[in-house]
Amino acid sequence: MNNLDKLVERLYSETDFARSIATSVAGIVGLVIYLVQRDWVIAAFSAVIVFPVVRLASARIHERRQRAEKRRMNREDAAENYSRLSEHEQAVVQAFVEAGGAVLTWSQVNALELRGPAIESLIHRELLGTSMTADGMRETFVLDPGLFEAGVARARSAPSNSSSKPTPLRGAA
Template sequence: MKTIEKWADRVYAENDFGRSMATSIAGLIGLVVYLLSKDWVIAAFASIITFPIIRIFASSFNEKVERNKKRKAEKEELENLYNKLSLDEKNVIESFVKAGGSVLTWTQMNNQDVSSSGVESLIQREILWTSYTADGMRETFVLDSNVFDICNKKMGLTKNS
């Protein structure tokens, strides 16, 4: 009797979605097979055989759902961040989008009609920083690529939703 209680405690304390679903569905399959065949050996084999298959499918489904939730939360967080930016900060970000990339050289940046306070504010927010071109010859301004993507989408310059 103690082993059944331990087993039940373990099953109900389980927090692995794939294992929980596999246990439930394999148990249901075993019960149905038993009720139809009246043979507990066949029912046990049906449960044992189906368990790993169901666990694989349930785990992969759960991972996909969790990934989509995470992406959606990150996207909402970025959109909230973008919506909180000042008009000057948004103008700086939009200048990157209009230029077609998340990196501008100092010369390109100086030719943009943006306020220096917007640039400095984005640097303080760690959305914009300085770097160097790949050849190491020129200093650049680099915009966070996720913020660039959000602004690009808001401005309607991409076809992706």
């Protein structure tokens, strides 16, 4: 009875999601097969065969869900950080978005009409940093990737204020 108590305790104290699901499904499969076939050997073999397959599948599904939840939380945090920025700080973020990347050289930033205090504020908030280009020749500003993504999302959701007309199709009269 002591071994059975240890097995039951181990099953109920299990924290591995995939193993818990696999144990449950394998137990159900074994029980159903036993009730249908009335053969405990076939039921036991069925449970043993089903367990690793279900464990692998449930581990994969659980891992995907955890990654998706983490990405969702990161997006929400970045959107919240973006919404807390001042109008001028948001303008700095949008300048990076319009330039097409989270890294701009100092000369590119200097050419933009951005307020210096907004840039300094982002630096002190640790949302904007400095680095070097890959060739080591120029210094760059590096925007926090999550904040950049929040800026891209904001730019995509903003109504277009472009006054350009669509290009007519060739051959159309």
